[in-house]
Amino acid sequence: MNRNYELDTIEDNGIQKSPYHSEMEPVTKEERDAQVLARLGKKSVLERRFGFISILGFTCTILITWEGSLILFTTGLTNGGSAGLIYGYLLVWIGTIAVFTTMAELASMAPTAGGQYHWVSMLAPSSIRNFMSYIMGWLVICGWQAILAGGGYLSGTMIETLIQLNHADYVPHLWHGTLLFWATVVVAVFINTVTSSVLPKIESFILIIHVVGFFAVLIPVVYLAPNKASAHDVFTQFSNGGAWPTQGLSFFIGLVGNVFAMFGCDSAVHMAEEIKNAEVVVPWSMLTTTVLNGALGFGIVVAVLFVTTDITAALSSPTGLLGYPFMQIFYDATGSKAGASGMIAIIIIMDTAGTIAFLATASRLVWAFARDRGLPGWRFVSRLQSKTAIPILAVITTSSIACLIGLINIGSATAFNDVISLGVSSLYASYVITESFLLWRRCTGAIRMPTDFSNDTIEANQLVWGPFHLPGIFGIIVNAFAVVFGTIIFFFSFWPVATPVQAVHMNFSVLMTGSVVLFAIFYYVVWARKTYKGPIVEVTPYTMNNPSAVGSAK
Numbered sequence: 001m002n003r004n005y006e007l008d009t010i011e012d013n014g015i016q017k018s019p020y021h022s023e024m025e026p027v028t029k030e031e032r033d034a035q036v037l038a039r040l041g042k043k044s045v046l047e048r049r050f051g052f053i054s055i056l057g058f059t060c061t062i063l064i065t066w067e068g069s070l071i072l073f074t075t076g077l078t079n080g081g082s083a084g085l086i087y088g089y090l091l092v093w094i095g096t097i098a099v100f101t102t103m104a105e106l107a108s109m110a111p112t113a114g115g116q117y118h119w120v121s122m123l124a125p126s127s128i129r130n131f132m133s134y135i136m137g138w139l140v141i142c143g144w145q146a147i148l149a150g151g152g153y154l155s156g157t158m159i160e161t162l163i164q165l166n167h168a169d170y171v172p173h174l175w176h177g178t179l180l181f182w183a184t185v186v187v188a189v190f191i192n193t194v195t196s197s198v199l200p201k202i203e204s205f206i207l208i209i210h211v212v213g214f215f216a217v218l219i220p221v222v223y224l225a226p227n228k229a230s231a232h233d234v235f236t237q238f239s240n241g242g243a244w245p246t247q248g249l250s251f252f253i254g255l256v257g258n259v260f261a262m263f264g265c266d267s268a269v270h271m272a273e274e275i276k277n278a279e280v281v282v283p284w285s286m287l288t289t290t291v292l293n294g295a296l297g298f299g300i301v302v303a304v305l306f307v308t309t310d311i312t313a314a315l316s317s318p319t320g321l322l323g324y325p326f327m328q329i330f331y332d333a334t335g336s337k338a339g340a341s342g343m344i345a346i347i348i349i350m351d352t353a354g355t356i357a358f359l360a361t362a363s364r365l366v367w368a369f370a371r372d373r374g375l376p377g378w379r380f381v382s383r384l385q386s387k388t389a390i391p392i393l394a395v396i397t398t399s400s401i402a403c404l405i406g407l408i409n410i411g412s413a414t415a416f417n418d419v420i421s422l423g424v425s426s427l428y429a430s431y432v433i434t435e436s437f438l439l440w441r442r443c444t445g446a447i448r449m450p451t452d453f454s455n456d457t458i459e460a461n462q463l464v465w466g467p468f469h470l471p472g473i474f475g476i477i478v479n480a481f482a483v484v485f486g487t488i489i490f491f492f493s494f495w496p497v498a499t500p501v502q503a504v505h506m507n508f509s510v511l512m513t514g515s516v517v518l519f520a521i522f523y524y525v526v527w528a529r530k531t532y533k534g535p536i537v538e539v540t541p542y543t544m545n546n547p548s549a550v551g552s553a554k
Helices: 029-038 052-063 065-071 073-078 081-109 116-123 129-166 174-193 196-224 231-236 247-260 278-307 311-316 325-334 337-371 392-411 413-420 422-443 472-492 509-526
Strands: none
Touching (some): 065 247, 065 278, 065 337, 081 472, 116 129, 116 422, 129 422, 174 337, 196 325, 231 278, 247 422, 247 472, 278 325, 325 337, 413 509
C-alpha cells in the first residue's frame, strides 16, 4: 500500500494531524472525519458509532460466505459438480479480492454513503457526469433492495425447509415463505430503529457467532460423517446438469452461486458516514472481510463435498427439492435430526443477521440518494430522526418495498427469484462501470496525491488518492483484472441454469436490470435532470492552511 502519508497516526493526547499540510494545527479524530467528508462537499450529520471490529462484523454478516455457500450449494453442483464448485469458488474468490481491493481504493478516496453514484460523479467526463451518476444511483439502490428481499426470503424458506426436515407430513406453501419473510424484515426494522444505538455491539457479537459457528458446523459434519468421498472424486468430477453444449459453459454458469455468497462488501461504503476514521477503516474492513470470509467459505465447501458421497440423492431429497440440499447432508452426516437442526439454526440466525445489515445498507443508500435529490419524494425520504440521527423514513421506505416484493412469491417463486437475482447483475454493473472510470482516470494520471497540495484551495470532490492506494503498475493490473472479472460475472448472471429453456425456469434478470435502467433514463429525461445535479455540495471549500474550517452549509 502507498505509505507516503499516514492518516491514522494518533498522538497520545488523542490529536490527529492531517497529511495534507505539514504546518497546520492538529485536529481531533472527530474533526478529521468531518474534514474528509467536507472534502466531498458533505456535512457530517450521522453519528459515528462503528469502529473497525463492529464494521468488520457488519460486512462479514453481509457476505456470510460460508453460510451462503451452503445455502446456494445447488447452483454449483448442478453446473460444475464438485470439482467445478471448488475451482469456481477459487476463481470467484480471487476475482472478488481484486474487485473489492479496487473498491477499497475508491472508498479511501471518497468515504461517503453514496458510494458508486458519488464516485461516478467524480470520475466520469463532465459531459455525462450527472447522467451516469443518476443511472448508477438507481442500479445500486435496486441491487441492494433485491438483496434485502433475497435475505428475508432465504430466512423464511429455510425455516420452512427445517420444519419439513423434522416433520415429513408438513406441506410448505408459497405464502408460508412470504409470511416468514415479512417476520424477518420486521425483526430487521426493529434492530435498525428501536435498538439502532447498539447495532455496532450487535454486529461485533454476530462476528463471534460467524467464526465460532463455522467450527460448530465443520467439526461435527467432518467427524461424524460415516462415509467420505475420495479426493479423486471431489477434485476431478465435473457435472453438466444443465445440459449445456460444453462443460466449460456449464462451469461459468455455475459461478453465480459462489458470486452470490461473496459479493456485497461495498456495504461498508454505504455506512461510511457512521464509521470512525472511515477513509482507513472502510477499505481495510472490506479487504479483511473478503479474505476471512473467503477462507471460511472454501473450508466449508471442501468439507461438505467430502462428506457428500451421493450428491444426486442430496439434490433429490425433500430438502434438496426445496432448494437446500445441505440440510439433508447435515442429517446424513450426523444421523441426528436434532444435531442437524442445531447446525441449520446457526445458518438461519446468520442469514437473519445478514438481513439486518442488508436493511441498514439499503436504507443509508436510499437516504444518501434522496439527500442529493435523486429519488421521487426526496424531501421526505432524506429526513433524519432528530434524537438518534438515523434515517428512519428511509428504513421504513426500504423495508416496505421489500415486503411488497415478497408478495410476488405468493404468485410465482420463479418470478420472485428473478427479482432477487437483480442483486448480482445490478451491483456487478455498478462495480464494472465505476472501476472502469477509475482505471481510465488512473491511467491518464488524473488522480493526485495529497502531497501534491500546498496552499491550494480544496474544492469538493477533487480526485485525490486516499490512504489506501495500490501504486503504479500493480494498481493498474488489479484494477484491470477487476473490470474483466466483473464483466464476465455480469454477463453470466443473465443465463438460466438449464436447457432447454422454458418460461418456468427462465432467468428474467436481464429484463429486470434493463427495466431499471430504462426507467432511470426515462425519469431522468422527463423530471430528474431538473433537480439532480450530481452529489450536492453542502459545505463551502476550505484551504489546506485552515482545514478545521470546513465551511458553512450552502
